[in-house]
Amino acid sequence: MTSWVEEALYPDWGQRFACKAEVARARSPYQDILVFESASHGRVLMLDGVVQITEADEFVYQEMMAHVPLLAHGAAERVLVVGGGDGGILRRVLQHRNVRRAVLVEIDEQVIALSKAHLPGIGGDAWADPRAEVVVGDAIHHVAEAPTGAFDAIIVDSTDPAGVGEVLFTEDFYRECARVLTGRGVVVNQGGVPFMQGDELRRSSARRAAFFPDTHAYCIAVPTYVGGFMAIGWGAKDPACRALAPAEVERRAAAAGVLGTTRYWTPEIHAGAFNLPPYVADCLRPA
Known part of the structure; x- marks a missing residue:
């Protein structure tokens, strides 16, 4: 008899996975953590019943969260990753040869431990990279205590705006x-x-707009984030960071050492992702 794991994100709509085996489960001080072996998507990480990452499609989210801001900046050397305890974004950030320091701040040390143990391919060698600093702690406090101008890019790989x-x-x-x-x-x-x-x-776009001259979003298609396109919120101090032609994005990617390493991101997708369907663009306008 097939065992199923059902996602509990929306009350009236969802998805389920045929489960071959439960790999690990823990209750941390912050959330319920489950890693299971699915029949279709490899291993899956769920937090409080919501899919965070699967081995099958993690590359979509990780590539677009890391490569778009770093290549848009063009010379990012110091990067802060907030959340991301699975290590996937940290690994993509460290692919950029110009990055000298990458700090990952994750509040839940059990997410890091379980990801290292049961999802080793997600973070890969990033955990041992000498440029990486992994901090178990509250990102709010970490950012508040950081010096002015400490980072070139911040990537917030968090759960939805509820709970932790x-x-x-x-x-x-x-x-x-x-x-x-x-x-x-x-x-x-x-x-x-x-x-x-x-x-x-x-709501999040309106809050970013108070502090960043260029506030926008770009779209990505992650199969296991149900409901159509996912939006990545964007805030930049320099509007020119978003106004790049694919040829310039390609030049920067080649210089950074990431060109030809991706399965979703391309220079054309990078530039085109900022062109939003009207129903998404409507969400960026003040209510």
Whole structure:
């Protein structure tokens, strides 16, 4: 008899996975953590019943969360990753040969431990890279204590704005992000699926707009984030970071050492992802 794991994100709509085996389960001080072996998507990480990553399609989210802001900046050397305890974004950030320091701040040490043990291919060698610094702690405090201009890019790989992730979508957090970013700094954060979570994108975009001259979003298609396109929220101090032709993106990717290493990201997709369907663009307009 087939065992099924059902996602508990939306009350009226969802998805389920045929489960071959439960690999690990833990209850941390912050959330319920489950890693299981699916019949279709390899191993799956769920937090509080919501899919965070699968081995089959993790590359879509990780590539677009890391490569878009770093290549848009063009010379990012110091990068902060907030959340991302599976290590996938850290691994993509460290693919960029110009990155000298990458700090990952994850509040839940059990997410890191279980990912290292049961999803080793996600983070790969990033955990041992001498340029990486892994901090188990509260990103709000870490950012508040960081010096002004400490980072060139901030990538917020958090859960949705509820529970442990809620504080990462506030005006106070975006104000501090703007302070610790350099003059051409860029911040991105997962913005949910606008078809189902449009109000979340609208609120977070309005809060970013108070501190970043260029506030926008770009779209990615992750099969296991149900509901259509996922939006990645974008805030940049320099609007020129977003206005890049594919040829310039390709030049930067070649110089960074990431060209030809991806399965979703391309220079054309990078540039085109900022062209939003009207129903997504509507979520960026003030209510």
